[in-house]
Amino acid sequence: MSEKLTPEQIAAHEAAEQARRVYLPPGPPVESYLRQAQALVPELRSYPQAPIAIVEPRPNPAAPLRFDMSPSGDVAMLASRCWRTGESFTVDFGGHRAGFLSFRLVPAGGMPDSPVRLRLTFGEVPTDVAEPLHPYRGWLSEAWLQEEIVTIDDLPQTVQLPRRYAFRYVKVEVIAASSRFGVSFAEVTAHEVTSAIGVPERLPEGLPDWCDRVDAVAQATLRSCLQTCFEDGPRRDRRLWVGDLRLQALASYETYRANDVVKRCLYLFAGLTRSDGLVNGCVYERPVPTYADTVTFDYAALYNVTLQEYVLATGDLATGQDLWPVAKRQLELLCAAVGDDGLFVDTGATWCFIDWSRSLERSTAIQGVLIFALRRSWMLATMLGRAAEVAHYPDQIARLVAAARAHLLDPASGLFLSGPARQLSCASQAWMVLAGVPESADQARVALRQVMASPDAVKPVTPYLYHYIVEAMVACGMNDEALELIRQYWGGMVEAGADTFWEVYDPEEPLSSPYGDIHINSYCHAWSCTPTYFIRSMLRDGHLKV
Amino acid sequence: MSEKLTPEQIAAHEAAEQARRVYLPPGPPVESYLRQAQALVPELRSYPQAPIAIVEPRPNPAAPLRFDMSPSGDVAMLASRCWRTGESFTVDFGGHRAGFLSFRLVPAGGMPDSPVRLRLTFGEVPTDVAEPLHPYRGWLSEAWLQEEIVTIDDLPQTVQLPRRYAFRYVKVEVIAASSRFGVSFAEVTAHEVTSAIGVPERLPEGLPDWCDRVDAVAQATLRSCLQTCFEDGPRRDRRLWVGDLRLQALASYETYRANDVVKRCLYLFAGLTRSDGLVNGCVYERPVPTYADTVTFDYAALYNVTLQEYVLATGDLATGQDLWPVAKRQLELLCAAVGDDGLFVDTGATWCFIDWSRSLERSTAIQGVLIFALRRSWMLATMLGRAAEVAHYPDQIARLVAAARAHLLDPASGLFLSGPARQLSCASQAWMVLAGVPESADQARVALRQVMASPDAVKPVTPYLYHYIVEAMVACGMNDEALELIRQYWGGMVEAGADTFWEVYDPEEPLSSPYGDIHINSYCHAWSCTPTYFIRSMLRDGHLKV
Known part of the structure; x- marks a missing residue:
């Protein structure tokens, strides 16, 4: 915002606005x-897609959102590595998706003798996954923050996250497995959903580059x-x-x-x-x-x-x-x-x-x-x-x-x-x-x-x-x-x-x-x-x- | 434990025990x-049951687990009250249940203009819901802690928690709705599951009271x-x-x-x-x-x-x-x-x-x-x-x-x-x-x-x-x-x-x-x-x- 208001000022403004509005009841x-x-x-329609990279956010003071994403590993590592308690990774689906996420959670490094708890944070932009979301300071419902904590009891298991999210990046943190095992993530898949059909006509050749990109x-x-x-x-x-x-x-x-x-x-x-x-x-x-x-x-x-x-x-x-x-x-x-x-x-x-x-x-x-x-x-x-x-x-x-x-x-x-x-x-x-x-x-x-x-x-x-x-x-x-x-x-x-x-x-x-x-x-x-x-x-x- | 060990000592003990054990591979x-x-x-078989009371833990230094539960409201309040962001309640199902939980989440006090995020903590004993579970200090997987954070997008909706829990008490915290609405909880139901069939023969009359209770x-x-x-x-x-x-x-x-x-x-x-x-x-x-x-x-x-x-x-x-x-x-x-x-x-x-x-x-x-x-x-x-x-x-x-x-x-x-x-x-x-x-x-x-x-x-x-x-x-x-x-x-x-x-x-x-x-x-x-x-x-x- 051009006007520099504190969150408290903004919330007060909003409350005052709400208060003076007269609402008529809905009609039948x-x-x-x-x-x-x-x-x-x-x-x-649903369009499944595998991630293209494991990435990590890197601070970049020159970038408008302060972070860039840089590749930090091959996606094959998701399924081949043993990810233990406290470890995390961020995957990049290469573009924005509105959709669901699924993966096959496979025990690694030992017998899975406890449930596994994961935190998943969905990011449309690097900032969403690069910074802690808490303490949240906004006045819209915190429930909009795109994070889920899920606990998986029996491994291996195909996990389908329950809700639709908007994301290019997904940060996955292993909050807790036992000390005896870790997990691998096979078949990590974004299931993009849209009712858009087909691909729009291409722009003619010869337009400035920015036109095509925009x-x-x-x-x-x-x-x-x-x-x-x-x-x-x-x-x-x-x-x-x-x-x-x-x-x-x-x-x-x-x-x-x-x-x-x-x-x-x-x-x-x-x-x-x-x-x-x-x-x-x-x-x-x-x-x-x-x-x-x-x-x-x-x-x-x-x-x-x-x-x-x-x-x-x-x-x-x-x-x-x-x-x-x-x-x-x-x-x-x-x-x-x-x-x-x-x-x-x-x-x-x-x-x-x-x-x-x-x-x-x-x-x-x-x-x-x-x-x-x-x-x-x-x-x-x-x-x-x-x-x-x-x-x-x-x-x-x-x-x-x-x-x-x-x-x-x-x-x-x-x-x-x-x-x-x-x-x-x-x-x-x-x-x-x-x-x-x-x-x-x-x-x-x-x-x-x-x-x-x-x-x-x-x-x-x-x-x-x-x-x-x-x-x-x-x-x-x-x-x-x-x-x-x-x-x-x-x-x-x-x-x-x-x-x-x-x-x-x-x-x-x-x-x-x-x-x-x-x-x-x-x-x-x-x-x-x-x-x-x-x-x-x-x-x-x-x-x-x- | 009779032996007063710090959690670190216990964890070290456990690690040492693990290390010196020789495991043979499993047979086919x-x-x-x-x-x-x-x-x-x-x-x-599943046995549905409504909660018997809204309760709250009260510190009782004389009690072995330090808390008693005391009634704090009629269960009718679950469905009749508007529970807003930051509010919470604990329901009592009157006895221990291994099973599932469901309820109908209904918007209250205004239009639901955001998802609702709830934290549910399942307690077998008052301590489980009376005290914060974090920071967790044990050496078993934290994923065993019986808590879930769920986000519900569309209201009203019947919510079925995804996992089986062991509980008498369930603490429900409204982490986030928007400032414009709250939620009511109708049809709160524990679905006890067991393969036990029937009711065991009664003990004969005339035994000491403690025998019957034990x-x-x-x-x-x-x-x-x-x-x-x-x-x-x-x-x-x-x-x-x-x-x-x-x-x-x-x-x-x-x-x-x-x-x-x-x-x-x-x-x-x-x-x-x-x-x-x-x-x-x-x-x-x-x-x-x-x-x-x-x-x-x-x-x-x-x-x-x-x-x-x-x-x-x-x-x-x-x-x-x-x-x-x-x-x-x-x-x-x-x-x-x-x-x-x-x-x-x-x-x-x-x-x-x-x-x-x-x-x-x-x-x-x-x-x-x-x-x-x-x-x-x-x-x-x-x-x-x-x-x-x-x-x-x-x-x-x-x-x-x-x-x-x-x-x-x-x-x-x-x-x-x-x-x-x-x-x-x-x-x-x-x-x-x-x-x-x-x-x-x-x-x-x-x-x-x-x-x-x-x-x-x-x-x-x-x-x-x-x-x-x-x-x-x-x-x-x-x-x-x-x-x-x-x-x-x-x-x-x-x-x-x-x-x-x-x-x-x-x-x-x-x-x-x-x-x-x-x-x-x-x-x-x-x-x-x-x-x-x-x-x-x-x-x-x-x-x-x-």
């Missing part, structure tokens, strides 16, 4: 929608998140969020084309709204689809955008018709938060996400999200032949745009400001541009260029908001700068060793966490996967040339 | 014997150990040892009559001998029956005694005939260790167990075990009509008895001494008496009474050796003293709160452990279960009157 599940969703559960890492990110729904991260929260869904869907249309999973997700949200019909920020799939009492103003608005883009990408008008009432209801509810002056003000009554930045004033960005959603919903209504039902949308858009121009734009600088303190942020510019508030593309470019160059502006801390900056740049024709930002930001993660794109990446402070402890960060996060969308759609649109 | 499994054994695997605890001990074989302890080692088997078989003939399990165990040992044919001290059942490279001189001798008693108790001469070659081979091998002078000397070449006492000189006791086994093997040969094959046994017995009388008996005191230092011990007297070395019952009684009264004699530390003292007392007509010793020793454990009899109990030092940490002791141990045998056989023989 809409069974017809949920039946549709459940009929679309994709098949998960594209591949983005695809790997999407692949690990593509489970029975679009998860936000296979490590955490393993859950479907609207904000992640939209970005995954965009990447998916260009790569795996998991259209039925997008559809399933749209139905899950539709089937599990709040009692007033507002779409939830996230839902749970298991044990049964369940509402998750976390509404997010901007995510509810983006539900409509996701639906519109789905219908556009697939031509599936039937789904559009079926879910149209949900979309219409979102804007009824959200527009009620707009004042007589045509402005949205973030009072804290509903969580406005936009980014994890703590100091960000979100009113202007939300104004933008709302206009963006109104415009896209109008397009959807038109596609579905239901424009008459929402004939007031164009007036509403015009009213909100006019209010933004009148009250949020600083005429002198051409920048959009937010809140009583007139805060300058990247978020405000990006969303105003996407909302089409600037009167011209030139004005939009001026705002974006100025804010990116301003040392005082509140900067993004998540790839999620970086996405919207890039999307805004593309929207106003800043194609080269958009590509350069992708190269710098996502390419920076690749340079830092990312196999999949991270939930949080602040190039200035790569060890920051919105949760108070980097060991709880997700290092394969859906909302970071859109470079593959940008690269491929810009190629198609002629904005990126070979 | 005798398939015909193993087939018989595997055909006799008894059915395990008998009941002995039965509970046997029941928990009665699994697919006679385990030494359901907590540790969960394994079949010859020394435990003999005592369990004696108790079983008087109670559960699990004769086919005795038979199975005799065949397991016969099928898994050392390459020279010596029966192993213990064997493993899983994953497949396996030899356990731990030969014990006295246990090999007691294999013959167990077989003889099995044939006598069941009339199963066919099994006797089938296993007779194994019995014969034991004495060929063991008698080879007797010198020309007719004496066995413990050189350390083969482990002589007798008791866990560290300072015990075992030569004289082993001389007694050998004579005892020779006498019983001769009886077996006679029953089987094969006396001609071992016609030299009576001469051998006479030679060993004469040597013992000549060299081990101190004529002045009437006590049997052991080793170059002429050590006085209870073990020597008990085994000399059981071997019939004293020239009269009077001489036997003198030896036993004197040693029990002698403050300098090496005393037993395990119920196993206490059993042989009682057995020796009964053998020479000291019935009242035998009963009094049972009342004092095993009754002492009942007074100390035992639900099942312990592996180790030194009334002077109830916190002692042969392994350096009492948390690794087994508190339900087969070799302690014979009071039910003594009480019932003495009733039948008229030595205990109502």
